[in-house]
Amino acid sequence: MFKLYMKPLNLLVITLACDLKQTFAESAAKTIVKTYIREKNQxxxxxxxxxYHVAxxxxxxxxPNGFSYHKGEYHLFYQFYPYDSHEGPLHWGHMVSPNLVDWVHLPTTLVPDNSQYFSDCTVYYNPLLMDTESESTIEEPVLEENQNLESNDDTMAFHKYGNLVLAVAPNGSIDLRDPKVRKHGDHRYDVLERQTEDTVDETGYFSHSLLYRYSNIIMNWEFLSVHAESTSDLGYKWKYTDLFELNGKHVLLLYPLGMDPQGDRYKNVHQAGYIIGSYNNETFEFLPDLHYQELDFGHDFYAAQTTAKDGKRYLIAWFEGRDEDVDGWSGALTTFRELELVGYRLVMKPVEAMINLREKTVWDGDIAKNLSIQFNKTGELLVSANFNKRVVLEIKGSNGGEQVSLRWNPRVRKVVVDREGDIRQMEWLPLGSKVWRIFLDTSSLELFCGEGEVVFSTRVYSAGSWQVTNLSPQVLNVVAYTLWRSVPE
Structure with missing residues (x-):
């Protein structure tokens, strides 16, 4: 699966000096977007x-991109196109939060001119963005991408720095994207992806995760290694590689394109997952211990980003949309999760601040077979059961629309999320707790099993208020809450 090696190489860097302030043209372009958003939002x-999901x-x-913590606030940037509910020239949105739950919109950060802005990261020690830019369009996509800087004057009014940091990969490939900067000791490192150009057949492409080191982000870049290289068993292209340490091991997050389904696994169009291994900071080698594992087993989870704060690692991902495009918007982001590594399992649980959203208790006690709990637009349920028996929950809208069945089969020990016959399922081996924690929003469902060993993120388009019915051949114990709004409408 991997070829792992080290190959030092110095990199030519082009440095252009410029002021940190926005230009008049940049300010004018952002004003146009701001005015349009204000009027269109009505x-x-x-x-x-x-x-309570970012959109x-x-x-x-x-x-999501540029997920970071700076001066007492979490910052989240995201790619969006304001002028249609379908993909267009990519702009950059920006939101801030004190706790990963309560979010406020800031002005649009980047507005494209002749280029599109793709994936980026925040440089931790300085309020800079490092982004991938391309002159490709929706109609004429081309593999010509490079890394650039966006500076800010500490008012979060970001400005194109005019500095081409990285233009080509060491082998001359112009498909170089998805920077992710991390700090170790006195050095800062950047992980990027490169796709080879060996063939025009995308199934024959190979993807590499590259490691650079720099002492100054504007100059003095050094290529260190290809620390991970995929062959066809992990798709034809990787995106958004992230490398970090948890509980004494290293985690390589990656998002392959073009993986074929294998039983219950890899059933989405694009995959989101990780590899656990060891990383040597002297030789720059990543040595995998286990094969690729999925992060989330639902229908609509992709392109996660992480950041660290006070020794904890947090994650957010794209929550792809479908039916809302006719309403003038499309897509959202998942709830924020805290990551933990238990053995060789990466578990995800809701961030602690989610409990602050609980508005009122709508149920606390047993619920017999065929009885239902009613919510309005939002809800959180804590479901306890005898998991030696079958569990079946039907979740639907009071006025129709899509519905979902959540099931547990003790014979095969699998959790099933069945959305109108489109099934995602996975074996669940609890670490401790056997409680299901279910979050319902207006058009979404997120199921966390136990300590977060198995998680499903799925968009569901039901009409009216939520109705959750126990169809199990047993009595369930349920605590249920309605939840406050925590993101702007």
Whole structure:
């Protein structure tokens, strides 16, 4: 699966000096976007608009980026196109939060001119963005990408720095994308992806995760190694590689394109997962211990980003949309999760601040077979059961629309999320707790099993208020809450 090696190489860097302030053209472009968003927001339909999931104020959103902590606030950037509910020239949105739950919109950070802005990261020790730029368009995509800087004057008014940091990969490939900067000791490292150009057949492409080191982000870059290289068993292209340490091991997050389904696994169009291994900071080698594992087993989870604060590692991912595009917007981001490594399992659980969203208790006690719990647009359920028996929950809207069945089969020990016959399922081996924690928003469902060993993130488009019915051949114990709105409408 991997070829792992080290190959030092000095990199030519082009340095251009410029002022940190926005230019008049940049300021004018952002004003146009701000005015459009303010006016368009008044026409957005709220049928499926989420209450506590980050979304763009209008238009189409996809990948989260630049997730970081700076001066007492979490910063989250995201790619979006404000002028339609489908993909277009990518802009950069920006939100801030004190706790990963309560979010406020800031002005649009980047507006494209002749280039599109793709994936980026925040440089930890300085309020800079490092992003991938390309002159490709939706109609004419080309593999010509490079890394650039966006500076800010500490008012979060970001400005194109005019500095081409990395233009080509060591082998001359111009497909170089998805920077992720991390700090170790006195050095800072950047992990990027490169796709080879060996063939025009995308199934024959190979993807590499590259490691650079720099002492100054504007100059003095050094290519260190290809620390991970995929062959066809992990797709034809990797995206958004992230490398970090948890509990004495290293975790390599990656998002392969083009993996074929294998039983219950890899059933989504694109995959999101990780490899556990060891990393040698002297030889720059990543040595995998286990094969690739999926992060989330639901229908609509992709392109996660992580950041660290006070020794904890947090994650957010794209929550792809479907039916809301007719309402003037599309897509959202998942709830924020805390990552833990238990043995060789990466577990995800909701961040602690999620409990602050609990508005009122709507149920606390047993619920017999065929009885239902009613919510409005949001809900959280803590479900306890005898998992030696079958568990079946039916979740649907009071006025119709899509519905989901959550099931547990003790014979095969699998959790099943069945959305209108489109099934995702996975074996669940609890570490301790056997409680299901279910989050419902206007058009989404997230199921955390036990300590977060198995998680499903799925968009669901039901009409009216939520109705959760126990169809199990047993009595369940349920504590259920309605939840506050924590993101702007």
């Amino acid at each position: 026409t957005i339909k709220s049928s499926y608009r989420l209450y 763009a104020p209008v238009g189409w959103i996809n990948y």
